[in-house]
Amino acid sequence: MLKNFYVSTPIYYVNDKPHIGHGYTSIAADFFARFNRLAGREAFFLTGTDEHGTKVANAAEAKGMDPRTFCDGVVTHFVEAWKSLGVDYNYFVRTTDARHEKAIQKLLTVLNEAKTPDGRDAIYPGVYEGLYCTGCEKFLTEGEIVDGNCSIHKTPAQHLTERNYFFRLEPYLPIIKEKVENNELVILPDERRREVLGLLRMGLPDFSISRESVTWGIKLPFDPSQVAYVWVDALPNYISAIGYGDDPEMFEKWWANAEVVHLMAKDILKFHCLYWPAMLMAAGLKCPDKIFIHGYATVNGEKMGKSAGNQIDPHRMTEIYGVDATRYLLLNQYPFGADGDIKETEFVARYNSDLANDLGNLVSRVAKMINQYCHGRIPEPRANVVGKKEMMSMAEDLPDEVFDHVRNFRITDAISSTWNMIRATNRFLENAAPWKLAKEGDMEAVGGVLYTAAELVRVVTILLYPIMPEKMREVRKIFGLDDSTLTLDSARTWFDLPHGNMVTFKTSVFPRLDADKVPSLVAPPREPETETVDEIGLVTYDHFAKMRLRVAEVISAEKVKGADKLLRLQIDLGSEKRQIVAGIAQHYAPEIIVGKKIVVVANLEPATIRGIESRGMLLAAQKDGQLTLVTVDKDIPAGASVS
Numbered sequence: 001m002l003k004n005f006y007v008s009t010p011i012y013y014v015n016d017k018p019h020i021g022h023g024y025t026s027i028a029a030d031f032f033a034r035f036n037r038l039a040g041r042e043a044f045f046l047t048g049t050d051e052h053g054t055k056v057a058n059a060a061e062a063k064g065m066d067p068r069t070f071c072d073g074v075v076t077h078f079v080e081a082w083k084s085l086g087v088d089y090n091y092f093v094r095t096t097d098a099r100h101e102k103a104i105q106k107l108l109t110v111l112n113e114a115k116t117p118d119g120r121d122a123i124y125p126g127v128y129e130g131l132y133c134t135g136c137e138k139f140l141t142e143g144e145i146v147d148g149n150c151s152i153h154k155t156p157a158q159h160l161t162e163r164n165y166f167f168r169l170e171p172y173l174p175i176i177k178e179k180v181e182n183n184e185l186v187i188l189p190d191e192r193r194r195e196v197l198g199l200l201r202m203g204l205p206d207f208s209i210s211r212e213s214v215t216w217g218i219k220l221p222f223d224p225s226q227v228a229y230v231w232v233d234a235l236p237n238y239i240s241a242i243g244y245g246d247d248p249e250m251f252e253k254w255w256a257n258a259e260v261v262h263l264m265a266k267d268i269l270k271f272h273c274l275y276w277p278a279m280l281m282a283a284g285l286k287c288p289d290k291i292f293i294h295g296y297a298t299v300n301g302e303k304m305g306k307s308a309g310n311q312i313d314p315h316r317m318t319e320i321y322g323v324d325a326t327r328y329l330l331l332n333q334y335p336f337g338a339d340g341d342i343k344e345t346e347f348v349a350r351y352n353s354d355l356a357n358d359l360g361n362l363v364s365r366v367a368k369m370i371n372q373y374c375h376g377r378i379p380e381p382r383a384n385v386v387g388k389k390e391m392m393s394m395a396e397d398l399p400d401e402v403f404d405h406v407r408n409f410r411i412t413d414a415i416s417s418t419w420n421m422i423r424a425t426n427r428f429l430e431n432a433a434p435w436k437l438a439k440e441g442d443m444e445a446v447g448g449v450l451y452t453a454a455e456l457v458r459v460v461t462i463l464l465y466p467i468m469p470e471k472m473r474e475v476r477k478i479f480g481l482d483d484s485t486l487t488l489d490s491a492r493t494w495f496d497l498p499h500g501n502m503v504t505f506k507t508s509v510f511p512r513l514d515a516d517k518v519p520s521l522v523a524p525p526r527e528p529e530t531e532t533v534d535e536i537g538l539v540t541y542d543h544f545a546k547m548r549l550r551v552a553e554v555i556s557a558e559k560v561k562g563a564d565k566l567l568r569l570q571i572d573l574g575s576e577k578r579q580i581v582a583g584i585a586q587h588y589a590p591e592i593i594v595g596k597k598i599v600v601v602a603n604l605e606p607a608t609i610r611g612i613e614s615r616g617m618l619l620a621a622q623k624d625g626q627l628t629l630v631t632v633d634k635d636i637p638a639g640a641s642v643s
């Protein structure tokens with residue numbers, strides 16, 4: 001009997017909207033939870049958001065909101081993103097929830113009373129001194145400071161001293177080392193395990209658990225002038241969500257009596273593999289069983305980021321490919337654990353070859369032939385079917401082979417093992433050629449082949465259900481199967497497809513995609529602010545980059561009748577004179593603009609605005625509805641190029 005299975009994603013920080021990087025971890029966790037349920041285990045899947053800290057408080061203030069309301073808004077984006085990706089978590093924890101706060105206060109009280117293995121106080125007051133970056137929301141280490149600036153934010157690091165409480169880490173490190181070495185605390189992949197052992201050899205200083213300077217957080221129960229700092233607030237979400245503090249029975253079930261698995265990216269390895277186990281030990285609780293650390297994803301070969309403008313919005317991807325294909329394409333891009341590149345260029349080809357061809361066609365062919373040759377009902381199984389024995393033995397081993405991959409977090413291996421069977425089933429059909437048998441009139445043989453093929457499809461629907469739940473349900477419906485046999489046991493059982501089931505096939509499960517018609521997923525970088533001059537026509541950044549910018553002198557200007565935003569300008573481009581129409585009438589009186597040297601997009605297609613021809617567009621800066629023309633020094637001659 002396998003233990004309960006408890007899987008978590010990290011809680012995502014609310015300074016960002018969810019992108020495909022977050023999506024990747026969440027889909028993986030969803031996959032593991034679903035697969036373990038197929039295997040008959042009870043599974044609990046936790047995700048959530050990290051909402052405290054100066055950065056959040058500042059972001060909220062900038063928007064004139066209280067922090068919780070600000071967080072509510074961001075959280076909605078996460079909840080919707082997970083819905084659109086079919087991510088079916090059991091609980092969404094928020095660090096600003098009263099329940100979480102209560103659990104943290106309980107944990108802090110316990111830790112404050114705890115003694116280390118060598119009999120000292122686990123928590124002690126001290127003075128923290130260091131160089132602090134508000135952007136990073138932390139004191140910086142030597143390597144993170146370049147010329148006195150934060151290496152990430154390029155802003156000056158501030159020297160700060162404050163009274164703090166510390167967690168005494170050092171006495172726990174030898175115990176953690178032992179647990180990692182004897183695999184009581186399994187850290188995967190092996191590369192990350194070695195990294196953790198390396199950190200343990202180097203030794204680590206005690207860490208600060210509170211801040212005096214931060215207000216947006218949970219007050220320490222033993223010193224309300226201090227607020228719990230990041231790691232003692234965020235990490236215990238894994239226990240607050242399952243009843244630590246308010247539901248001992250639930251907590252027992254999902255912590256003590258479960259296989260506890262944390263998934264995360266490598267940037268938070270140290271905190272999860274060292275700080276967290278130490279805190280748990282001090283609190284008298286068991287450590288997580290497995291910590292799986294995956295790498296970083298790049299998109300189309302580039303680091304993903306807000307400023308790079310290459311963040312893939314999960315909604316956009318599911319709109320184009322569908323939910324299940326999105327899950328498949330993402331999880332099958334590269335081995336789980338490694339650094340990898342999400343190659344958008346490969347999505348269509350992969351979708352067409354794997355989903356439309358291999359799997360979609362198999363389902364269509366089998367269903368159509370059963371309709372055509374077997375009166376639309378699953379035929380009876382037969383003994384003497386060419387190639388059936390080999391297929392049966394393959395199908396017999398497959399469920400446990402795949403589950404073994406899943407238990408060891410080898411998602412791509414689990415998929416490719418299943419795909420081997422899909423391809424083998426296609427070959428089996430080619431060889432057995434039921435259409436030829438039908439021509440020869442051997443309808444019993446036809447039925448035997450088609451039963452075998454349908455049976456193999458049934459096994460596939462179970463093994464692929466965790467990655468493509470909706471589509472696999474759709475396929476099962478075609479063959480008259482419901483969710484009651486959606487179990488690994490059923491996948492292990494041959495002849496679990498009842499003959500006589502109605503086959504109802506309407507349309508291809510994965511219709512082919514036309515590569516030329518699939519739009520790009522990567523949202524273009526934010527359009528220039530000049531877009532508010534929208535009556536002249538919007539430009540995208542790509543177009544903008546191709547534009548020829550020239551200095552022009554305004555010779556004359558007049559209001560356009562019946563359009564209170566528009567001015568008709570005559571401009572001098574040095575080599576020629578032109579007329580343009582610009583949406584600046586509410587910001588510039590005609591008499592003020594005449595004589596100004598402005599910047600114009602010279603190679604813009606002519607447009608007719610309110611019946612007036614406009615050849616070019618001027619540039620303007622916009623802030624809070626106020627528009628300012630981009631001008632140049634009077635000494636620059638008209639016609640000079642701008643680059």
Ligand SMILES: [Zn+2]
Pocket residue numbers: 133134135136137150151152153154
């Ligand atoms: Zn910084």
